[in-house]
Amino acid sequence: MDDARGRVGRPRSEQARVAVLQAVDDLLVEIGYAAMTMKGIAERAGVGRQTVYRWWSTKAEILFEAGAADAEQELAIEPAGSPLDDLTAYLEALVRFLWRSPAGAAYRALLGEAQHDPAVAELLAGKDILGDSARVVIERALPDSRMPIERATALLIGPTFFWVLSGRDPAGLDARTLAEDFLRQV
Amino acid sequence: MDDARGRVGRPRSEQARVAVLQAVDDLLVEIGYAAMTMKGIAERAGVGRQTVYRWWSTKAEILFEAGAADAEQELAIEPAGSPLDDLTAYLEALVRFLWRSPAGAAYRALLGEAQHDPAVAELLAGKDILGDSARVVIERALPDSRMPIERATALLIGPTFFWVLSGRDPAGLDARTLAEDFLRQV
């Protein structure tokens, strides 16, 4: 309705849109975030640069759109029977996401950029990928907890988040132990 | 010793060194990390660009040298009497550092860059500012703990670290509560 009314002119090309998102995905793996350029994205996608700028302002925006869906899916956990198993499975997924997954690499790059670029910070603030995924798990595992969900989230995610982002080797992490630690607090 | 050997030629100018470090400090506050350039640093310092490149490879290196001493000092806590008070004071200092301090801004910028730049990651790995400061406090407050210090560090720092870096408002944090949570685990 909002879309179909007074539309005039050539409509946006879906083909160009997915080509750009795919190019960003590929380039992130091949050359990394820092080496990615708007020019390079456009060329890789076989798309004019103006077309890229018409729909996204920065490579951060494209990366966000390209990675958000994957991220959400990778952090969604099947119920595992017990609270401890649930939390363990989630923390394992979190490590996998942050450490190895392309979507996680994108997330870390964006979060890094957000530390010194308010525009990116705002972009990330619009969709709290980690917090949302953790809330689902916590509410399922501890429906009766009286701890505010925000604080519980930080306690659950924080240690792993710090461990990975500060460059420590995730091999030194044990998800089950962390889950047990968490249950002792909450 | 390293310096006194058969050195010949004009020695490094201490004046140029501090001018560069000062310029980086100033520019970080004035224009932010992303907008800082090697060219801009050299001009602000009144120094030739070659002189900058001669002693540092990247702006990350300069920033690191400029901020490390401040960071260490801001995270060093006087013994406060009780373990809970000690830990609370440390977490308060940590929030101040990450959230408001220029040195903390530098640290966050570097940590962000480290997520997609291995050279910066290595730089940070060389000096574990957060981990070192936390270890001191933990060993003082809990001399008898049998939990590995690395894990204890992650449990202590993690929630606050995640809270701030993910863009949440530190006003929602309560250091004493977090310290109590921590003591329940360890």
Added chain:
Amino acid sequence: MDDARGRVGRPRSEQARVAVLQAVDDLLVEIGYAAMTMKGIAERAGVGRQTVYRWWSTKAEILFEAGAADAEQELAIEPAGSPLDDLTAYLEALVRFLWRSPAGAAYRALLGEAQHDPAVAELLAGKDILGDSARVVIERALPDSRMPIERATALLIGPTFFWVLSGRDPAGLDARTLAEDFLRQV
């Protein structure tokens, strides 16, 4: 006939045609030839770009169509009684045309473009605005001359043409003197 055959569909819009020609006239005065673009012309005329391209290939073509009629009229001189007066009047008109008239500005722009663009050269070759106007005057003033008309044309127009196009100030020209010079040769 050409028009009356089995034409089908919406006929060419006269309104669009004159809007484009008017836009070109306006833009030539307002921003000059070099700054004119096909995009700008279409927008100024309130016309689709495709409509412009459908009927003209280049801005030179539009400008030519827009200025030709004016040029012809500005260079047509009423008989003035004597050959000398006729020629003087013509040379004065020529200076006015080349120096101040919008149509003259268009002509000079096109002639300039023709020096490095064969397509424009061919366009101008199709209608010899200056030569045709001079021939009329010369044949009227000197019906018995045995000098080839082409050479006479060059002798009459050349000095003024050179003067103006090489950027000299037309104030330094005296049409009557030039007419006398011309009569001495022919």
Added chain:
Amino acid sequence: MDDARGRVGRPRSEQARVAVLQAVDDLLVEIGYAAMTMKGIAERAGVGRQTVYRWWSTKAEILFEAGAADAEQELAIEPAGSPLDDLTAYLEALVRFLWRSPAGAAYRALLGEAQHDPAVAELLAGKDILGDSARVVIERALPDSRMPIERATALLIGPTFFWVLSGRDPAGLDARTLAEDFLRQV
């Protein structure tokens, strides 16, 4: 002296300067004035674009510097014995220059551009290539003429100039006849 005093920084590269001028000369012949771009010139010269922009503002300026010396030389005529021979030789050189010479093509392109670009007009006004060369010949051939040199110049050059620039075939020109016509006026 003026140059050698307080110079600081790396001096301008003569090698880059001649590479650019040579590239412009080549490109003018190969692809023509209109198709020449600053980007193309820089690439052809194996030079950074900034280097081109540092020393010249427009392709017109480069072309002017590249062609001026050639033009001057091509229009300098050896004394031929008689005024008529002198003037004939000059007019023949003028036709050669305007019609066939690469330097002449450059001149025509610049003169064309000058018709709608005041910056180029000013550039050409700074060095009156045609006028200067004609003055030399006229003053040598007619040392006692009382006609102002500017007017004599226009009478001498004008017809040929008009003939060539308006796209007429120079085969139809006869230099000796034009020289005779000129002598009849002056």
Added chain:
DNA sequence: GTGTAATCGAGACGGTACGTCCTGTCTTCGG
């Protein structure tokens, strides 16, 4: 003192990405 040598500020060098603009084509809807 007189080299010798590494430093300094300055600024030009060849490159490359930036974000904008225009090109000429295309794809939509409405007359």
Added chain:
DNA sequence: CCGAAGACAGGACGTACCGTCTCGATTACAC
């Protein structure tokens, strides 16, 4: 089929910064 609108791929624009390179000038140590 024409027309307005506007997105498309492409490519030049002029600018900024990259990291390197030459300059002349300075400043130490070794002779």
